[in-house]
Amino acid sequence: MGDVEALQVKNLFKVFGESPKEAIDLYRKGWNKDKIFSETGMMLGVCDASFSVREGEIFVVMGLSGSGKSTLVRMLNRLITPTAGEIIVGGDDIAAMSEKELMAFRRKHISMVFQSFALMPHMNVLQNTALGLELSGVPLAKREARAQEALEQVGLGANARNYPNELSGGMQQRVGLARALANDPSILLMDEAFSALDPLIRTEMQDELLELQSQHRRTVVFISHDLDEAMRIGDRIAIMQGGQVVQVGEPDDILKNPANDYVRSFFRGVNVQDVFTAEDIAKDEILPVLREDLAPAAAREKLGQHGFAYVVDSGGRYAGTLSRASLDQKSDGAELSKAFMNSVDPIDCDATLSEIIAPVARSACPLPVIGKDGRFIGGVSRENLLKAMSREGQADG
Numbered sequence: 001m002g003d004v005e006a007l008q009v010k011n012l013f014k015v016f017g018e019s020p021k022e023a024i025d026l027y028r029k030g031w032n033k034d035k036i037f038s039e040t041g042m043m044l045g046v047c048d049a050s051f052s053v054r055e056g057e058i059f060v061v062m063g064l065s066g067s068g069k070s071t072l073v074r075m076l077n078r079l080i081t082p083t084a085g086e087i088i089v090g091g092d093d094i095a096a097m098s099e100k101e102l103m104a105f106r107r108k109h110i111s112m113v114f115q116s117f118a119l120m121p122h123m124n125v126l127q128n129t130a131l132g133l134e135l136s137g138v139p140l141a142k143r144e145a146r147a148q149e150a151l152e153q154v155g156l157g158a159n160a161r162n163y164p165n166e167l168s169g170g171m172q173q174r175v176g177l178a179r180a181l182a183n184d185p186s187i188l189l190m191d192e193a194f195s196a197l198d199p200l201i202r203t204e205m206q207d208e209l210l211e212l213q214s215q216h217r218r219t220v221v222f223i224s225h226d227l228d229e230a231m232r233i234g235d236r237i238a239i240m241q242g243g244q245v246v247q248v249g250e251p252d253d254i255l256k257n258p259a260n261d262y263v264r265s266f267f268r269g270v271n272v273q274d275v276f277t278a279e280d281i282a283k284d285e286i287l288p289v290l291r292e293d294l295a296p297a298a299a300r301e302k303l304g305q306h307g308f309a310y311v312v313d314s315g316g317r318y319a320g321t322l323s324r325a326s327l328d329q330k331s332d333g334a335e336l337s338k339a340f341m342n343s344v345d346p347i348d349c350d351a352t353l354s355e356i357i358a359p360v361a362r363s364a365c366p367l368p369v370i371g372k373d374g375r376f377i378g379g380v381s382r383e384n385l386l387k388a389m390s391r392e393g394q395a396d397g
Contacts, residue, residue, distance in 0.1 A: 001129035003227070003330050006219040007076070007187060012085030012095075013049075014071050014243075017042025020083045023156035033242055045071040047243035049085070053187075056217035058209070060230040062266070066232070073191050073223050075264035076108045087185065107136045115192040119164040121285040123149065126160040129178045136183075141184075150178040153215075154208060174208065181212075190222045206233050227266055231275075232238055239263050256280065273389060278356055279349035280289045281368040281388040282378030289376065292336055293317045299336055300327050308365040310376060311336060317374040318346050321365060349377055353389060360385050 015023045023042040027032040027033070033044040046068045053059040067142035074080040074262045076164050078085055078094055087094040087197040089109060097105060103146045119128045120208050126147050133143035151157050154174040164172055173194065180188055194202045202229070210233060213220070221269050230237050237260075238248045249260035252275050303309050303324055311319045320340030330339040346368045360367055 005052045005174075006089065007047055007053040008086070008088040009035060010086040010088065010193050011048050011050055012046055012072070012075065012087065012121065013083045014045040014068075014075060014080060015083045016040055016045055024084055036122045044243050046082075046306070048245075049240075050239055051248050051307045053219055053221060054235075055219055056213075056285050057235040058213065058220040058222055058223055059234050059236055059238065060222045060234035061238045061240060062224050062227070062230050064225065067240040068221050068243040069225075069240050070191055073112075073221060075110060076187075076189055076221060077106060079112075079360045107183065111183045111185040112189040113173075113193045115178050115179045115196050119175055121164055123163075124160065125156060125162050125167070125175050128175055129160075129166065129182055132179055132183050133292065136344065142177070146184050147178070149177075150182040153181055153212060154155075154178045168201070169197055170177070170204060172233040173197060173201075173205060174329045177205075177208070186219060188218050189349055190220060192223050192225070195224070195226065200227070209233060221238065239243075241295045243362075251275070273354035274352050274356075276350060276371045276388055277355050278351045278353075278380055279371075279377055281353070281384050282380055283384055284378040286366045286379035286381055286384075290322070290336075294336055294337055296327055296330055296334060296339060299339075300324070303327070308341075310368050310379065311340070316343070316376055318368050318370045318376040320344070321368060323365065349378060353385065356380060374378070 013024055016106060017023060017040065019040070019042065022174045023036050023040060023044060026036050026040070027044060027047060028174065033047060039045050040262055061072060063069045071080060076094070078097070082095045087093060087318065092105070094102070094105065102384060120131065123131070124267055126144060127153055130143040130147035133146060148157065151160055156171060156174050156178060159167065159171065164175070167175070177193070194205045197205060205227070208227060222233065236248060236250055237254055238245050239254065240246065241262045247254055247263050254263060255267045255272070258267060288302055288304070288306055290302060290309050290311050292313050294302070294312050297310065299322060307324050309322045311322060313319050319351070320337060321344040322339055323341055326339045327339050344365065344367065346372070347361065347367055349371050350365055360380055360382055366379035368379055369377045373378055
């Protein structure tokens with residue numbers, strides 16, 4: 001996954017009502033959607049949404065019921081016609097396409113998986129999977145070959161001749177996914193695709209999607225109201241509130257720096273132990289930091305009231321940890337490294353809080369945190385570890 005933008009949404013609006021331009025003008029004058037509805041009867045489903053989706057990422061859009069997320073995703077392939085704004089894919093504006101251009105675009109670039117399985121009961125699994133290709137005029141042998149390949153991708157190759165009523169709910173949703181994959185789309189839209197499944201099957205489908213991404217990265221826009229799902233599968237998340245996109249970012253970035261109380265409420269209760277890393281909570285002022293070429297006598301003086309100190313080399317890489325007791329056991333003529341404590345192991349910067357609880361609890365002093373290159377980042381004490389763990393997803397940076 002790179003930084004190439006597969007899809008750009010610019011100032012997108014959807015107004016339900018008789019005078020949509022009037023509603024947009026009022027919105028731009030500062031009226032909120034509730035006031036516009038109460039005064040004019042027009043409903044803003046999506047309000048001035050702007051964001052981009054990177055090529056090869058799973059971009060999750062989430063929000064409460066009525067936040068506009070399903071309206072938004074349906075505009076991305078013009079199942080719902082935007083009132084204003086642009087939807088750019090490959091330099092083309094979907095919002096401005098004619099019906100003929102739109103049909104050609106959908107065949108080539110975009111497929112959608114819905115919450116309802118939408119399988120034809122009189123067709124077998126292979127025929128259901130090939131349905132979109134059939135409607136596009138693809139010859140029988142070619143469409144069945146592509147449908148079979150897609151079924152193999154989702155683990156249903158052996159079920160091609162079964163009928164929908166012979167499959168479990170999870171298997172039926174796999175057929176829906178295979179039907180979308182058979183078109184080999186550059187963009188896959190998934191609207192609450194797993195929400196109708198029981199929790200165990202839902203997790204399996206999430207695993208299936210991640211496995212498919214590992215084999216062949218597609219650009220996926222995934223609509224969800226489930227935070228656990230969004231955190232698990234999303235490379236980035238967009239939070240919608242009242243038709244607006246109020247924040248876009250990587251899951252841990254949003255957790256640590258929520259844009260407002262609405263976003264913060266979504267992440268309340270998230271287990272920060274598996275999200276925050278040692279680098280996120282490392283503090284550089286916990287203990288003195290000394291150069292390794294310092295004489296023991298000078299190091300003892302710089303220790304001041306502290307019982308411990310970190311030592312780094314000339315390049316800022318962690319060398320060891322001193323204690324007042326370990327210094328006192330060495331003569332002033334000895335190298336500082338001779339006084340390093342043996343029981344202090346540094347923590348990798350990307351270690352999660354759950355991974356460092358035990359070593360921090362056992363250590364006699366705050367543990368040093370180091371980067372990939374060995375450079376000293378800071379220290380983690382029991383106190384700041386406990387403070388981080390008590391935040392319960394309500395981080396504000």
